[in-house]
Amino acid sequence: MSNLKSYLVVLPVLLIIVTTSCKQEETMKVLAGTGEAGFEDGMPGKMNKPIRLTAFHNNSVIFADINNHAIRTVSLDGMVTTIAGGPDKEGYLDGPADVAKFKSPHGVAFDPETGVIYVASASNHVIRMLTPAEDNGYEVSTLAGVPGKSGFADGQADSALFNSPHGVVIAPGGGIYIIDIGNARVRQVKDGIVSTVAGTGDAGAMDGNPGEATFTYPIDLVMDGTNILIADAATNSIRKVNPGLNVSTLPVLDSLDTPHGVAIDKEGIVYEADMGTHRIISIDKDGTTSVLAGVGTAGQGIEELNKPAAVLVHAGYLWIADLNNHQIKVIKLND
DSSP states (O other), X not given: OTTHHHHHHHOOOEEOEEOOSSOBSSOOEEEEOOSSOOOBOBSSOBOSOEEEEXXXXXXXXXXXXXXXXXXXXXXXXXXXXXXXXXXXXXXXBOEETTTOBXXXXXEEEEOTTTOOEEEEETTTTEEEEEEEOTTSSEEEEEEESOTTOBOOBOEETTTOBBSSEEEEEEOTTSSEEEEEGGGTEEEEEETTEEEEEEOOSSBSOOOBSTTTOOBSOXXXXXXXXXXXXEEETTTTEEEEXXXXXXXXXXXXXXXXXXXXXXXEOTTOOEEEEEETTTEEXXXXXXXXXXXXXXXXXXXXXXXXXXXEEEEEXXXXXXXXXXXXXXXXXXXXXXX
16 A cells, blocks of 8 residues: 555545435535635634534534544534644644644544544544543543554554544444555454454455455445445445445446545435545435536536535435535435
């Protein structure tokens, strides 16, 4: 994976939309962000390359604001709030959220049972935790990985190694699943142990046994219940991992171009952020695709996107992290 750095620099963010029974009621609208990079809470707020999303409390979502090195929230009324980090807190430091430091946080996941927020801190090569504190804030700690040290090693969480972890999701059986892009693997952290769920570390697109399957640049993931759906940006595919059983590739009847984000609704419709074509695409169960947003070229117009990086189905909306427009956008979905 020696070409990882150069690949990520030029990696386009694609948002592809899958045709589903859950059709949109209205066109895409800007929820937060002015369109200019910055760092400001409030309405509409300012952000600098929002890259990942996860559902949170009260019709709101958590997003990783990569260039502000921050973990933030946005509500359906457009209120932006910073939980931890900021442009003056770039680096690595555990402790209370108001002093903790992050560097290029990517994936975020929220566990509603414990209130814990998990963060895949790509440039720190670690998985962080934000645990609710008595003062209604958060305490930041490191769950797994060695800060600042990239590599590959399973085993005890405090000595395991990651290489630019990009995505994280709550595992239904406990623990979390992680997309470890630099190692081309799906990893798990559970009960203090890091293990490999799928991938050999070699670049490829081989399906089959999880221990023999290959990925190239797996960059985002979502659970469809028991299975893990993965956006593989380099192979332009959506993969499905049934942990312990098999890896397969979803049928798609159209071409994807650098899928960077993936989401799924309760009907099984898949939504993809197709970074290369600046669109959101839906994928039906038979592989039929439909465009939900974007015109195929980058722009700042009302119907345009500029490298959409993530999608999330939550609270009756499809939420979109529009990376290079520095905005969070939504599309209302039918129930």
